[in-house]
Amino acid sequence: RDDAGRTAVDRSGLSVRLTVQNSAGVTSSTALCSSAGSVSGAATCSLAVGSGLFDAASPETGTATLLVSYSGGSSFSETLVTPVTLAQVPTYTPRTTSGMALSFVASPRFSGDAITVTLAAHTGGDALVAWQAQINFDSSVLQFSSFSLSSLYSTATTSTDTGSVGVLVNGLASGVTDSQV
Numbered sequence: 001r002d003d004a005g006r007t008a009v010d011r012s013g014l015s016v017r018l019t020v021q022n023s024a025g026v027t028s029s030t031a032l033c034s035s036a037g038s039v040s041g042a043a044t045c046s047l048a049v050g051s052g053l054f055d056a057a058s059p060e061t062g063t064a065t066l067l068v069s070y071s072g073g074s075s076f077s078e079t080l081v082t083p084v085t086l087a088q089v090p091t092y093t094p095r096t097t098s099g100m101a102l103s104f105v106a107s108p109r110f111s112g113d114a115i116t117v118t119l120a121a122h123t124g125g126d127a128l129v130a131w132q133a134q135i136n137f138d139s140s141v142l143q144f145s146s147f148s149l150s151s152l153y154s155t156a157t158t159s160t161d162t163g164s165v166g167v168l169v170n171g172l173a174s175g176v177t178d179s180q181v
Contacts, residue, residue, distance in 0.1 A: 011035060013071040018045040022053045022062040022086060033066075053086055060086040098124035100133060114145070119167075127178035130170040139163035152176050 016033035033045035045066065054060055066080040095101050103118040117135070121128055137144075139162045147167060149156045154171040172181065 015067075015069050015071065016043055016045065017067045018047050019065045019067070020047060020049050020053065020062060020084065020086075021065070022060045024060075026053055028053055049086070054088060057088060059088050062086055095120075095122035098122055098126070100131075102135070115142075123181070128181045129172055129178065132168045133166070135165045135167075137163055137165075152181055 014035075017030050018033055019030045020028040028047060028049045031045060031047040033043045035043065053062070062084050063081050064084045066082075068080070100119060100121045103120065105115050109115055119133055119135075121131065144160055144165050147156065147158050147165070149169065152173055153169050153176075154173055157168045159166040172178075
């Protein structure tokens with residue numbers, strides 16, 4: 001809102017940019033935010049932050065800076081700075097012996113976002129013809145939507161319940177040999 005309480009936004013020459021900087025002074029690239037709505041003035045800013053801003057051992061503090069400015073005839077410029085915490089870089093240790101591992105997204109997600117969880121197996125050199133997995137989750141936070149299977153296997157049987165997904169695979173797809181799995 002402007003000083004008079006109006007929500008309408010003059011978008012001619014308007015530029016909104018987002019930058020993130022950690023406490024060591026390392027700065028991300030700057031993102032140009034989406035165009036503000038003419039009535040609400042709302043815009044969306046998102047920025048892919050490189051791994052160089054994150055500490056491998058502990059969370060990192062920093063700032064998010066939003067620069068709002070007009071070019072051309074207007075001289076308005078406003079910089080808004082807010083503190084942020086950059087979570088530590090997640091580490092995943094690849095399996096070196098037989099077993100299965102789940103891989104999750106490594107960045108924060110928001111309500112309504114879709115995430116992909118990958119299940120991978122280390123067979124220890126043996127063929128993996130049949131397998132079963134049970135994945136449990138907090139249903140107040142996550143919701144199961146779909147499952148896809150490698151084309152190397154025959155159709156999977158899945159069972160879902162509140163906070164749980166079960167998968168049973170028994171057999172290889174037509175033409176697939178043990179040496180391929």
